[in-house]
Amino acid sequence: MAGLRSFIAEVPMNPLRQLRVMGRLVRRVTKTPGSAPGTLVHTGPKHMEEVRFHVIRYGVESLAEASPENVDECLALLDSDAVTWVNVDGLHDTDVVEKIGRRMGWHRLLLEDIVSVGQRAKVEEYEDCVYVVMPMLRWDATVAQVREEQVSIVLGPGYVFTFQERQGDVFERVRERARTGRGLIRKSGADYLTYALLDAVVDHYFSALEGVGHLTEELEEAVLDAPDQGIMHRLHELKRELIALRRAIWPVRDLLGMLQRSDVPIFGAPTKVFLRDVHDHSVQVMDTVEALRDVVSGMVDLYLSNVSFRTNEVMKVLTIMATVFIPLTFLVGVYGMNFRHMPELEWAWAYPALWAVMLALAAGMVFAFRKKGWF
Amino acid sequence: MAGLRSFIAEVPMNPLRQLRVMGRLVRRVTKTPGSAPGTLVHTGPKHMEEVRFHVIRYGVESLAEASPENVDECLALLDSDAVTWVNVDGLHDTDVVEKIGRRMGWHRLLLEDIVSVGQRAKVEEYEDCVYVVMPMLRWDATVAQVREEQVSIVLGPGYVFTFQERQGDVFERVRERARTGRGLIRKSGADYLTYALLDAVVDHYFSALEGVGHLTEELEEAVLDAPDQGIMHRLHELKRELIALRRAIWPVRDLLGMLQRSDVPIFGAPTKVFLRDVHDHSVQVMDTVEALRDVVSGMVDLYLSNVSFRTNEVMKVLTIMATVFIPLTFLVGVYGMNFRHMPELEWAWAYPALWAVMLALAAGMVFAFRKKGWF
């Protein structure tokens, strides 16, 4: 419990947090309502000063990496003989996306989607490429929260572009595998690379859920142990976190199901088998979110029943005390009266007799409560 | 909190408001039950004196605007060589709609739908035109409420008609784009214009939700801070608002899904891509409404648990006070009795001894409660 208490102390619930989480609930895709579709307006905060590029080109035999300074250098590296993976960190500079889009011949809506942060996960097929946008979730242990970032993947013939909001991602192990030549990456085309990226993203959903699950366990113990209203607030936050997670992950499952069933020619049959696998994982993630929601909802019931039960206990204590002493206090009050004619007052054995009566009365009461099972 | 308090003070919950919102829940489409279909009867309130017309004709090169005085002038402006967008503000004058309908050769049911306020959003294909009716939602910050208005769009070869209940709409930026020639509007046909209008309407749903989301946040803080019954009433209103929103937006999502999948020839393939985009937005709007409903439902739990918890706290205070003092009061009552034979009364050290006993008793009680974790 000490652990949880300190945990609660470390992560206070403050208004700013509230706003941020809710910000995730109501987020708009587009900028000013009614502006022309295809207008590139970055809708999120600016996370970094300059846009950074990273390019990996590889074939079965070789692999080359580069970190070009600007977008022109970057585009010059595209090579039709190899699989080229261009990663772009930072979406605030819409000129960069504009340039890439014009060079690659992408649809304007695709470009708009890349820079619009807060999108619902989706896959869109265009004539010569497939566009996937999905949330990248990571568990940030320092603040005990899930961090969300939007990642866009554009798969075209021989190339994959990935666009992220900020530096640092979940793709490092994919790069490692490409560099070392482990696995199938180097032997396969751009479609397999796309699969590998999707798989990495979905794999990290499990990490996020593990974090949330750990939190749930801690709260569960706290509810069982010593319920107080702060725990109810934490439960409410947890619920909201799960609502947000569900909302983020649900469309990912649909997206992967569609990809797996669809007949996009850009995905070869061998990669389709792998897509089936990552789809299975996304289904399992959703199952887990739903199960956690059920568990948390049960915890609210548990908390409420705990409070009711405690009120009942407190009531019993009060009732026992009051009920035992109220008649006795009345009795002693009687013999405190100043009537001239109260014969009992003169009797020698009256005082001890009253004590005996009162003790009997109290014992009877206590016995009755005991029989009712009150304590 | 001060902000919310003043907010609650500004927007009192009064019976009229209740009626109006509920009015939105149970609204009929048709006038007198059983009247002939195709009878034009305006079912809503009259928002303006005269019907106003606004016509925009444009091609790639040019654009002309006019605000004709009456319906005949207006219809004379239709031009088969350009895209003509006729906007009609005010539905109370059914003769106007009748005239337009006869001139354009529309089905009687279409005309009836235009003037019947309170329709469920739907799309209907007729032989030579497509009819879309949907709610136009805007957040009115002054009363902290969503304002709803019905808009009808009739798309035919080379023309678009829009019918609104009152002046002022969400289309101003679309007009701006047509005037300045930004975007694709001027280069595309009437189908693209229709898309642009649909997109503008759905975009404003996000504004409405942002307003409601902001309200939700304020209430959430209030629930956490100092729950009182007024907040519960506001929560109930918020719930109702969300029920109404869900009911208004849900069919819009279906409508756009149908439009996107259907093979209405009037929508060209390039516009279909854009329809897919606006459909995605409507799905996201619905996701948000559902998430908000979940959050508000959690807030009701939170409120109720708060009240229970506070009752428990109050009970504890009462029980501690009563339980500590009731036995003591009994004791002092005992020595207030007037029995002739009470030896203790004569003892010199009896009074201080009683004080000692009572203090010990009280301390023991307090200690026991502390051990129970009551304070």
Add this chain to the structure above:
Amino acid sequence: MAGLRSFIAEVPMNPLRQLRVMGRLVRRVTKTPGSAPGTLVHTGPKHMEEVRFHVIRYGVESLAEASPENVDECLALLDSDAVTWVNVDGLHDTDVVEKIGRRMGWHRLLLEDIVSVGQRAKVEEYEDCVYVVMPMLRWDATVAQVREEQVSIVLGPGYVFTFQERQGDVFERVRERARTGRGLIRKSGADYLTYALLDAVVDHYFSALEGVGHLTEELEEAVLDAPDQGIMHRLHELKRELIALRRAIWPVRDLLGMLQRSDVPIFGAPTKVFLRDVHDHSVQVMDTVEALRDVVSGMVDLYLSNVSFRTNEVMKVLTIMATVFIPLTFLVGVYGMNFRHMPELEWAWAYPALWAVMLALAAGMVFAFRKKGWF
């Protein structure tokens, strides 16, 4: 509020009412279990002495009406050159239905369905006719309740038969339109007449919902104003009313959807457009019922929270009073003791000093409670 109070007084909740409403929940279609299918047994109460007939025959040019005395006269009026609409009020005389059925060549199950009151709405296609059975709902303002009656419609080539439980229906305006020749009725066939009848029935669902919606509003105000247990009982009744409405209307929606999509040749293409319209209305009715259910469910929460909150308020009053006076009563008890050696009793300033102490104590308590925000 006065309005609602008087309303509640006018419509007392009595056991008979309970039984009647529940009777609507568990109703059987068929008579004695296991009897032969096609046996005509009237399952409802007998609402009138004699079966009444009303026949309308019309073509584009002319219309004739008659009220034949008995079933033979009635059947003699059938005319293959015109559209004939035969309305039969009263289902208790199964011979009448039997005779009509034999004459028209209907399936035995169809006849059985006509006289079996309490059916689920459905449409059944037979070889030469289409059978529709659905509830006719009307708001009876005098008892503030929805009245339900079963109506059967049989559409065959050139004729429509309607069977109702009792006199008085929702079709008067359809007759009016036929008589005056307004609208399309006289220009169209029996299929359009069927549509007009369906439309009239569904239109009256809105009236019923308006009544229920009005009731809901009144109760909502009452819940906000002064919750007492009678309101909870009324809420429960309202819930049941909505459960019954949902159950009655839900299959109507499906029925109309099926009719609209199906390829029954008896419905011409022009009429199909109108069926789409009445289906839309039925969808909207269902939306409204669901929304009302959500609102009523929120009202139950509101009521419960109100009761909890009031208990909390009552507790606070008790606790404040008790907590302030219990220690004071103890103190005065102390100085009411009769010990011989109580030095304080002799001090001249002891009495006013005690008052000062007690006032300070009480003020401190009140201040502490105020600080806790208890009042």
Add this chain to the structure above:
Amino acid sequence: MAGLRSFIAEVPMNPLRQLRVMGRLVRRVTKTPGSAPGTLVHTGPKHMEEVRFHVIRYGVESLAEASPENVDECLALLDSDAVTWVNVDGLHDTDVVEKIGRRMGWHRLLLEDIVSVGQRAKVEEYEDCVYVVMPMLRWDATVAQVREEQVSIVLGPGYVFTFQERQGDVFERVRERARTGRGLIRKSGADYLTYALLDAVVDHYFSALEGVGHLTEELEEAVLDAPDQGIMHRLHELKRELIALRRAIWPVRDLLGMLQRSDVPIFGAPTKVFLRDVHDHSVQVMDTVEALRDVVSGMVDLYLSNVSFRTNEVMKVLTIMATVFIPLTFLVGVYGMNFRHMPELEWAWAYPALWAVMLALAAGMVFAFRKKGWF
């Protein structure tokens, strides 16, 4: 109420009952886990000593009945020229089923299903026969409970076999109709007989629901009248009964829907029309179960609100009494003190003045509570 009280007294809730109902919730189809499929093991209790047979053979003109002593006699009665209906009461003797199965050439799984009590309702098509298993529900008024029994129907060319757990069934009226030649039975084949049996089973579901509905009404009145915890226990039982009913009937609805839609050649087109009818009935039964579930769930809310409300009332009484008298008791305590210097004690008019003050205080309190609307 007296009626209900006596009713509750008559049907006490005892542990055995609990076990039996729950036994219905978790029941297994198969015997020892992992035993060979097709092994005939009777899984239910043995309801009768000997298996009884009853055979009806009929054609349009004639009908013969027999009650053979043993299975061989029974099988000898099969006649390919007539429709033969063999009814078998008692499933404990697996040899009997084995023999019949071998003679008729049925699949081993079919035989296993017949003797396995507690099956989910289902229809299975085999090459030469159709197998239907479903629960037979009857309302047992003496114990106010639904009795469940499993019935298996095997329909083959020219024959129908029915297998029941014990004697007494819902088919008596079907036999009557066959004997008297009423209805279509004698004129139709074995498929119509099967329909008639299914119809009889589903018809009795209505009887069961009527019983449960009657119980619901009684409990509803009791909840409104005088809620006590015994009623909550009865509500819980009722809920469980409805859960069990839903679980039993739900698959029946699916089964009948499948039969009606399927193209099993053994069911002729004329019988298909009748199957549609019985399917409609099963849908209505399910509607009713769902509606009852909703009603009972509302009754739990009603009960809980009643308890809360009563607690609130009790609290008010306590608070009024305590709050009025606590200050007065304090005051009389003050003048019971024994200080030497208490000038008020000497004043002649002090005593009546104190009474006046106390009466004013009490009246003020009572007035304040009245104003708060507490009584």
Add this chain to the structure above:
Amino acid sequence: MAGLRSFIAEVPMNPLRQLRVMGRLVRRVTKTPGSAPGTLVHTGPKHMEEVRFHVIRYGVESLAEASPENVDECLALLDSDAVTWVNVDGLHDTDVVEKIGRRMGWHRLLLEDIVSVGQRAKVEEYEDCVYVVMPMLRWDATVAQVREEQVSIVLGPGYVFTFQERQGDVFERVRERARTGRGLIRKSGADYLTYALLDAVVDHYFSALEGVGHLTEELEEAVLDAPDQGIMHRLHELKRELIALRRAIWPVRDLLGMLQRSDVPIFGAPTKVFLRDVHDHSVQVMDTVEALRDVVSGMVDLYLSNVSFRTNEVMKVLTIMATVFIPLTFLVGVYGMNFRHMPELEWAWAYPALWAVMLALAAGMVFAFRKKGWF
């Protein structure tokens, strides 16, 4: 009750248990996020030292069993003329799985799935084999819990491989049947053996549910008997157990439905009939889980209502005692005052008169409470 109490005592709810159950809720399929697909990493605990093999080869006439020491010996036993069933206990040694996979030519993802513990049940078709993974549930009566283990089944031409986490399984009776030649196993191919294994697994789901159902009954009696907060904790655990069960079994139902409907050529038509049967069983298992969830949810309501009711009862006792004695205590306080001028004190009959008044007062109070139905 004694049984349950001792049961609760035996199975204390401790943090470790919490973690373990929750561990089942949030479990990941894959190892380190982002690692190459097809990498064999065992994700579960190591249950045994060495991997154990068991091989059964059989035809219609003969059956041979062996327990090879290592994987090479094991693979040498494969025989194309007979049906070979290889059972592998222990998944921690990925080399073993690797070797088998290479020899049999299985896809890498299949191998990865075998060693990844905590998978969602699924069936995957590969070119030359079918892979099924599902949970094996058993009721462990000693700890009153469901034990879960993952089992993988690979069905190829003439062979079946089963992989389990530890020794001991639910297949013993299948082996028995193969050895003794009872049933169809020896006469059928590998597909029938697979069916038999699936059937054994699903059959044991019933055992697990029987255990959980028994627990539910015990808790139900405890809730009815003497609710205390420990029971609520047990209810919460039971809920979680059911959430976990639902999550484990739900995909099994889908899996079996898919197998039954699919046209995998490896399953012959005769076996398909049996698959339909096991699918039916899985549907029934799911029905039972859902029904148990409903029952447990009703038990939570019951518990909460019990607590509320008891609080109400306690309140009544307190209120009756306090309300009867508070006015009396006030009265005796009055005559304990020391005013010089209190004429009543001098009256001879004043004392008995006061007693009479007080008794009348108390009797009146008690009568009033009785009339309110408080006791």
